[in-house]
Amino acid sequence: MDITQFSQINPPQRLLMGPGPINADPRVLRAMSSQLLGQYDPAMTHYMNEVMALYRGVFCTENRWTMLIDGTSRAGIEAVLVSAIRPGDKVLVPVFGRFGHLLCEIARRCRAEVHTLEVPWGEVFTPDQIEDAIKKVKPRLLLTVQGDTSTTMLQPLAELGEICRRHHVLFYTDATASIGGNALETDAWGLDAISAGMQKCLGGPSGTSPITLSDNMVDVIRQRKCVEEGIRTEAHSDGSEEMIYSNYFDLGMIMDYWGPERLNHHTEATTALFGARECARLILQEGLDNGIARHKLHGDALLAGIQHMGLETFGNLQYKMNNVLGVMIPQGVNGDLVRKLMLEDFGIEIGTSFGPLHGKVWRIGTMGYNARKDCVMQTLSALEAVLNHLGFNTVQGAAMQAAWDHYRHGSC
Amino acid sequence: MDITQFSQINPPQRLLMGPGPINADPRVLRAMSSQLLGQYDPAMTHYMNEVMALYRGVFCTENRWTMLIDGTSRAGIEAVLVSAIRPGDKVLVPVFGRFGHLLCEIARRCRAEVHTLEVPWGEVFTPDQIEDAIKKVKPRLLLTVQGDTSTTMLQPLAELGEICRRHHVLFYTDATASIGGNALETDAWGLDAISAGMQKCLGGPSGTSPITLSDNMVDVIRQRKCVEEGIRTEAHSDGSEEMIYSNYFDLGMIMDYWGPERLNHHTEATTALFGARECARLILQEGLDNGIARHKLHGDALLAGIQHMGLETFGNLQYKMNNVLGVMIPQGVNGDLVRKLMLEDFGIEIGTSFGPLHGKVWRIGTMGYNARKDCVMQTLSALEAVLNHLGFNTVQGAAMQAAWDHYRHGSC
Numbered sequence: 001m002d003i004t005q006f007s008q009i010n011p012p013q014r015l016l017m018g019p020g021p022i023n024a025d026p027r028v029l030r031a032m033s034s035q036l037l038g039q040y041d042p043a044m045t046h047y048m049n050e051v052m053a054l055y056r057g058v059f060c061t062e063n064r065w066t067m068l069i070d071g072t073s074r075a076g077i078e079a080v081l082v083s084a085i086r087p088g089d090k091v092l093v094p095v096f097g098r099f100g101h102l103l104c105e106i107a108r109r110c111r112a113e114v115h116t117l118e119v120p121w122g123e124v125f126t127p128d129q130i131e132d133a134i135k136k137v138k139p140r141l142l143l144t145v146q147g148d149t150s151t152t153m154l155q156p157l158a159e160l161g162e163i164c165r166r167h168h169v170l171f172y173t174d175a176t177a178s179i180g181g182n183a184l185e186t187d188a189w190g191l192d193a194i195s196a197g198m199q200k201c202l203g204g205p206s207g208t209s210p211i212t213l214s215d216n217m218v219d220v221i222r223q224r225k226c227v228e229e230g231i232r233t234e235a236h237s238d239g240s241e242e243m244i245y246s247n248y249f250d251l252g253m254i255m256d257y258w259g260p261e262r263l264n265h266h267t268e269a270t271t272a273l274f275g276a277r278e279c280a281r282l283i284l285q286e287g288l289d290n291g292i293a294r295h296k297l298h299g300d301a302l303l304a305g306i307q308h309m310g311l312e313t314f315g316n317l318q319y320k321m322n323n324v325l326g327v328m329i330p331q332g333v334n335g336d337l338v339r340k341l342m343l344e345d346f347g348i349e350i351g352t353s354f355g356p357l358h359g360k361v362w363r364i365g366t367m368g369y370n371a372r373k374d375c376v377m378q379t380l381s382a383l384e385a386v387l388n389h390l391g392f393n394t395v396q397g398a399a400m401q402a403a404w405d406h407y408r409h410g411s412c
Numbered sequence: 413m414d415i416t417q418f419s420q421i422n423p424p425q426r427l428l429m430g431p432g433p434i435n436a437d438p439r440v441l442r443a444m445s446s447q448l449l450g451q452y453d454p455a456m457t458h459y460m461n462e463v464m465a466l467y468r469g470v471f472c473t474e475n476r477w478t479m480l481i482d483g484t485s486r487a488g489i490e491a492v493l494v495s496a497i498r499p500g501d502k503v504l505v506p507v508f509g510r511f512g513h514l515l516c517e518i519a520r521r522c523r524a525e526v527h528t529l530e531v532p533w534g535e536v537f538t539p540d541q542i543e544d545a546i547k548k549v550k551p552r553l554l555l556t557v558q559g560d561t562s563t564t565m566l567q568p569l570a571e572l573g574e575i576c577r578r579h580h581v582l583f584y585t586d587a588t589a590s591i592g593g594n595a596l597e598t599d600a601w602g603l604d605a606i607s608a609g610m611q612k613c614l615g616g617p618s619g620t621s622p623i624t625l626s627d628n629m630v631d632v633i634r635q636r637k638c639v640e641e642g643i644r645t646e647a648h649s650d651g652s653e654e655m656i657y658s659n660y661f662d663l664g665m666i667m668d669y670w671g672p673e674r675l676n677h678h679t680e681a682t683t684a685l686f687g688a689r690e691c692a693r694l695i696l697q698e699g700l701d702n703g704i705a706r707h708k709l710h711g712d713a714l715l716a717g718i719q720h721m722g723l724e725t726f727g728n729l730q731y732k733m734n735n736v737l738g739v740m741i742p743q744g745v746n747g748d749l750v751r752k753l754m755l756e757d758f759g760i761e762i763g764t765s766f767g768p769l770h771g772k773v774w775r776i777g778t779m780g781y782n783a784r785k786d787c788v789m790q791t792l793s794a795l796e797a798v799l800n801h802l803g804f805n806t807v808q809g810a811a812m813q814a815a816w817d818h819y820r821h822g823s824c
Contacts, residue, residue, distance in 0.1 A: 001465065001468075001469050001696065003469075003693065003696045003697050006462060006466065006689075006693050006696075008439075008443065008690070008693075009443040009446050009459075009686045009689065009690060010446075011446055011447060011448075011449050011455055011456075011459075012449075012453075012455050013447070014447070014448075014449055014450065014453065016448065016449075016450055018450060020679070021448055021450065021451065021679055021682065022448075023447055023448055024447065024448050024683075026447075027420075029444075029445045029446070029447065029683075030445060031420065031421040032441075032444055032445060032683060033441045033442060033444060033445035034421050034422075034423055034441070035423060035425070035426070035435055035436065035438075035441065036423075036426075036428065036433055036434075036435055036436050036611075036617055037423050037424075037426055037428075038426065038428055038430055038433065038761040039433065041424075041426065041755070041761065043423055043424050044423075047421075047423075050418060053413065054418065056413075057413050057415075070483050070484050070487070070618075070619060071482050071483040071487060071660065071678075071681075072482050072678040072679050072680075072681055073678075073679070074659070074660050074677075074678045074679075075482070075483060075487075075660050075678070078658065078659060078660045082658075098642040098643070099642070100642075101640070101641040101642030102640065102641070102642055102659075104641055105640040105641045105642065105659055106659045106660075109655065109656070109657050109658055109659050109662075110657075111657070150642075197679070199448075199679055205448055205681065205682050205683040205684075206482075206678075206679040206680065206681045206682065207482060207619060207620075207681030207682075207683060207684050208619075228513070228514065228517040229513040229514070229516055229517045230510040230511070230512075230513030230514055230517065230562075230766070230767060231510070231766065231767070243521065244521070245521050245522075245523070245657060246490065246494075246521055246658065247486070247490060247514075247517055247518045247521050248483065248486050248487050248490045248518075248661075249660075250521075264766070265486075266483075266484040266485075266486045266487070266618075267432070267433055267484050267485070267486075267609070267611055267618040268484075268618065269484055269617065269618045269619030269684075270433065270617050270618065270619075271436075271441075271444060271617040271619060271683070271684075271687070272617075272619050272681075272683075272684070274421045275683070277418075277421065278420070278421060281415065281418050281420075284413065284415045284418075285415050343453070349450040349453065354642070354643060354676070355642060355643070
């Protein structure tokens with residue numbers, strides 16, 4: 001191997017306006033370039049405690065067990081599911097996009113009995129639809145996605161907690177795509193577990209997954225306690241239920257590592273933790289509600305521009321996430337060629353779609369660090385230029401003026 | 413919450429001379445501060461391909477499937493084990509320290525029938541001992557640890573591949589603590605799978621785990637193929653054997669993501685990948701053999717100094733890893749107080765021990781970026797000063813002179 005052909009990392013400059021990952025906030029990248037600490041250095045465990053406190057703020061919760069899973073957002077999902085689902089448990093998954101299918105998939109790997117409920121892509125569920133299914137299936141867990149980037153839809157969750165409590169169902173949501181850009185009230189909405197990711201509205205790089213667990217969920221997990229060989233002592237006893245079929249994702253052991261016992265599990269990914277801490281700190285410094293309003297302002301500005309460019313949007317706009325928009329690829333326009341010209345000639349990435357929407361819909365994000373006016377304006381003008389170049393006619397200036405008008409009347 | 417009490421990340425300066433994590437190479441941290449790319453940006457997939465090529469160099473292998481698992485080194489272990497072990501499979505684990513117990517633990521979570529072989533801590537196994545056990549147990553997999561930091565021992569692996577091949581046993585090793593600082597020849601030694609971590613001799617932060625898989629191992633995994641709902645198409649068919657009981661760690665799907673199909677799985681942790689790429693690039697630029705010789709030089713210098721300080725060492729030195737040394741805590745000395753003074757007054761971290769060695773042995777590492785003369789000299793002089801301060805007598809100057817003498821005659 002000729003090692004000289006591998007130069008130092010020098011990624012091309014990109015404005016990432018797809019459904020995520022997006023550009024990380026430069027302050028987060030700077031935090032991540034800090035030198036490391038030992039795992040049990042008092043300065044390190046202090047940072048771990050601070051991360052717990054900061055994410056309580058981000059999740060709007062008093063939950064003690066609010067921490068990070070060392071892996072991508074999908075690792076956070078699997079940690080919650082494999083720790084909560086015993087083989088044979090019934091789970092109900094309302095599927096309104098690809099990430100609902102992912103919950104089914106992960107639950108199936110946990111050997112759950114998986115029941116689904118489906119609506120057409122671009123729609124969400126009413127609380128009644130979900131309650132009816134709960135009555136019929138009698139699941140142990142309800143597994144939901146709050147915001148499914150595959151369809152851009154946001155499932156209302158506020159009324160589901162009370163329904164779950166009445167039917168003794170544990171209530172989980174995957175908030176990877178929605179958190180920080182849309183309201184999410186862990187305690188007020190009665191959620192038992194949430195997992196999230198960094199690379200959407202939180203403005204960091206993928207690689208660590210914040211989660212929060214209610215006391216009720218912690219009790220369920222503690223019943224499966226199993227301290228690993230090599231570190232267990234006589235003081236440790238096992239829970240009354242069957243063990244969790246993963247070591248890495250055993251939330252009982254992860255709690256013992258983040259808790260005062262500091263029982264060794266993995267070696268915390270310090271750099272990712274520094275980044276996650278900075279993301280939460282910046283969000284709370286801005287104010288959670290201010291940040292959500294910012295996502296709405298720029299999401300709506302993008303929407304106004306797209307509509308005045310003469311493009312159709314995808315899905316029920318009443319339930320759209322603030323931070324991502326589905327845009328129908330017009331008849332006769334090569335969607336992939338548009339994305340290619342956007343990327344190569346303007347350095348701007350917009351997203352393609354999965355499954356039934358593939359080739360029909362672009363997805364444009366305005367989230368995290370990129371929920372900014374300049375990002376929206378650059379993306380709209382570049383998209384219009386590319387569409388015109390490929391023969392799609394627009395009313396000159398109309399899209400940009402709609403965005404300007406929106407900003408003039410917007411509240412942020 | 414009063415957000416102003418959370419200041420920006422500003423870790424105290426530490427020289428991390430424990431068993432890992434150690435200080436990351438500053439060039440690695442700089443690479444990790446690079447701005448992000450989209451998941452399918454040609455520049456990103458090019459970097460992924462480069463990472464595969466670079467780690468083939470680090471692992472001394474031609475294995476096509478050489479890639480990263482997004483999680484700590486323990487995630488890499490679990491990905492290999494859960495993908496390779498079918499419930500009920502027999503596995504044999506030669507246990508010579510804590511991380512052998514960890515392999516048992518993870519295999520048990522994969523529902524393997526786990527058989528162990530033990531030697532006292534501080535020793536390793538002969539090939540005959542392992543072959544005899546293979547004959548008796550007839551396992552499907554042999555799960556080994558190459559270097560177990562809990563005892564500082566390095567298990568010789570060179571002869572085990574041929575034994576495994578003769579008995580049709582799949583051969584795995586956890587090289588987290590050893591890779592980059594001790595010889596490891598994937599192909600020449602007949603290994604079917606290896607997982608590693610960044611935070612020891614590779615000189616990066618914990619958070620991503622390089623793995624490599626032989627063609628034989630890939631065949632075993634492919635028989636359990638199961639493409640997830642939401643992205644599977646009619647072109648995808650399942651394997652003949654039962655599915656892998658994890659989605660996140662399903663190496664079949666991870667290969668499809670790193671391979672030309674680029675089938676979406678997790679969102680690659682770009683920042684961690686940039687760091688892992690820089691670690692491998694720096695190691696290959698230095699030359700693998702040169703790097704190993706550097707670890708031996710500084711490890712031996714530390715050993716000479718410790719011995720001339722009048723301290724006993726732990727374990728069979730013939731089988732010690734180059735990069736970590738067990739030092740017996742002298743009678744009448746409070747080991748934790750020594751570590752505390754080293755940390756607080758000198759900013760130097762040395763390690764404590766697990767299990768049977770707890771309170772009896774310090775572990776001092778010389779690895780990765782910290783396998784350097786200045787790190788060894790600072791650590792020796794600080795340790796001697798602290799010991800003297802606490803009333804333990806040494807021959808003034810002898811330890812330092814022994815290290816100087818070693819460097820004068822050393823080869824690096």
